[in-house]
Amino acid sequence: MTPAARVQAAIEILDLVIEAARSNGAPADRLIADWFRARRFAGSGDRRAVRELAYRAIRACGEVPESGRAAMLRVARHDAELAALFDGSSHAPTPIREGEPVASPGIAPAWLLQRLTESDIEEAEGEALLGRAPLDIRVNTLKAGPLQLPEGGERTVAAHGWRYPPETRIEQSPAYLEGRIEVQDTGSQLTCEAVAARPGETVIDLCAGAGGKTLALAAAMENSGRLIASDADRARLSRLPPRADRAGATCIETVLLDPGRETEALAPFLEAADAVLVDAPCSGTGTWRRNPEARWRLTEKQLQRYMAVQGRLLDVAAQLVKPGGRLVFVTCSLLDVEGREQAQDFLDRHPGWRGEVPALPAGTSRGPGLRLSPYHDGTDGFFVARFIRL
Ligand SMILES: C[S@@+](CC[C@H](N)C(=O)[O-])C[C@H]1O[C@@H](n2cnc3c(N)ncnc32)[C@H](O)[C@@H]1O
Numbered sequence: 001m002t003p004a005a006r007v008q009a010a011i012e013i014l015d016l017v018i019e020a021a022r023s024n025g026a027p028a029d030r031l032i033a034d035w036f037r038a039r040r041f042a043g044s045g046d047r048r049a050v051r052e053l054a055y056r057a058i059r060a061c062g063e064v065p066e067s068g069r070a071a072m073l074r075v076a077r078h079d080a081e082l083a084a085l086f087d088g089s090s091h092a093p094t095p096i097r098e099g100e101p102v103a104s105p106g107i108a109p110a111w112l113l114q115r116l117t118e119s120d121i122e123e124a125e126g127e128a129l130l131g132r133a134p135l136d137i138r139v140n141t142l143k144a145g146p147l148q149l150p151e152g153g154e155r156t157v158a159a160h161g162w163r164y165p166p167e168t169r170i171e172q173s174p175a176y177l178e179g180r181i182e183v184q185d186t187g188s189q190l191t192c193e194a195v196a197a198r199p200g201e202t203v204i205d206l207c208a209g210a211g212g213k214t215l216a217l218a219a220a221m222e223n224s225g226r227l228i229a230s231d232a233d234r235a236r237l238s239r240l241p242p243r244a245d246r247a248g249a250t251c252i253e254t255v256l257l258d259p260g261r262e263t264e265a266l267a268p269f270l271e272a273a274d275a276v277l278v279d280a281p282c283s284g285t286g287t288w289r290r291n292p293e294a295r296w297r298l299t300e301k302q303l304q305r306y307m308a309v310q311g312r313l314l315d316v317a318a319q320l321v322k323p324g325g326r327l328v329f330v331t332c333s334l335l336d337v338e339g340r341e342q343a344q345d346f347l348d349r350h351p352g353w354r355g356e357v358p359a360l361p362a363g364t365s366r367g368p369g370l371r372l373s374p375y376h377d378g379t380d381g382f383f384v385a386r387f388i389r390l
Pocket residue numbers: 206207208209210211212213214230231232233236257258259260262279280281282309313
């Protein structure tokens with residue numbers, strides 16, 4: 001593909017991303033993969049270049065752009081070389097017309113920016129919020145023997161964490177293939193450390209998904225005790241057992257939940273858990289480094305729905321914790337309504353509990369919990385709070 005054809009390809013992909021954001025369709029990564037699957041003539045260099053162009057445009061536009069072309073023109077405004085590729089040659093974008101629409105720049109749609117500002121996320125954090133995430137891994141302590149890590153890594157503040165440049169191809173390293181390392185953001189690793197799961201305990205990962213955090217909990221428990229991984233999404237939960245096998249995690253039991261009736265399947269664990277992790281569904285405002293188009297998808301109504309589910313799941317989790325046990329609440333959000341306020345509301349609703357700010361090597365105190373942020377901590381954005389049942 002010529003450089004100009006790559007720009008036109010990125011514009012076409014952006015049209016799909018915009019449409020998907022409006023109609024709650026597939027994520028950008030999937031759309032890009034599908035687009036190239038139907039165009040086998042494109043080489044790996046083309047894929048990389050087109051993908052990078054599309055993501056540059058997504059990151060540059062705060063509001064949902066009117067079209068892919070308007071989004072690309074936003075980038076071309078500050079890149080003369082790119083603007084020159086709008087030359088109307090074969091497969092190239094047509095020349096730029098005087099006064100044609102250019103998408104507006106920004107960090108996020110206005111309503112969301114307002115929510116971030118109310119949550120004390122400063123303007124300066126915008127760049128970090130939308131930057132490229134490094135590749136973080138966790139060494140899987142369940143697998144014994146000498147470990148040969150890929151070159152180029154640096155230790156992180158997480159107990160078993162290493163950081164690599166984003167382009168590192170970790171999936172091809174023997175350590176990864178042997179299940180000796182897991183790809184996991186440092187912030188995510190730290191939220192697992194906040195659970196302080198110990199060998200022999202009964203621990204419930206209430207919203208386990210495909211088990212990203214469950215595997216870290218299994219390692220902390222040294223495979224001893226009961227680790228219940230539950231979720232309401234059958235497809236996600238079904239991805240957990242093969243991952244657990246690969247990681248050598250043997251103490252995990254999966255439990256599929258019926259949304260709204262979670263305690264039915266978890267009845268054997270009422271007041272029985274030493275610790276419950278609620279990694280709740282949320283807006284994902286802390287993960288824009290990985291999927292920046294998510295900020296075009298979120299609506300005020302969806303945010304309200306997430307907030308309601310978070311409160312309800314916290315109440316479900318509270319019923320599972322034994323006296324003296326702990327409940328850890330996590331969201332990958334930077335919004336106070338899904339963090340500080342949610343945690344404070346829990347404490348107001350449950351007088352038999354006290355908050356205990358997790359002692360982690362990163363993060364900023366935020367009400368009863370801690371906030372981890374791309375800008376201050378170099379991690380994905382998270383809120384984490386820990387409650388102790390009296
Ligand atoms: C933030 S994700 C969890 C990610 C996972 N813990 C990890 O580390 O990879 C939130 C999860 O909550 C699940 N969920 C949504 N509603 C639920 C419910 N009512 N009960 C349990 N899980 C629910 C979603 O299916 C999703 O997997």
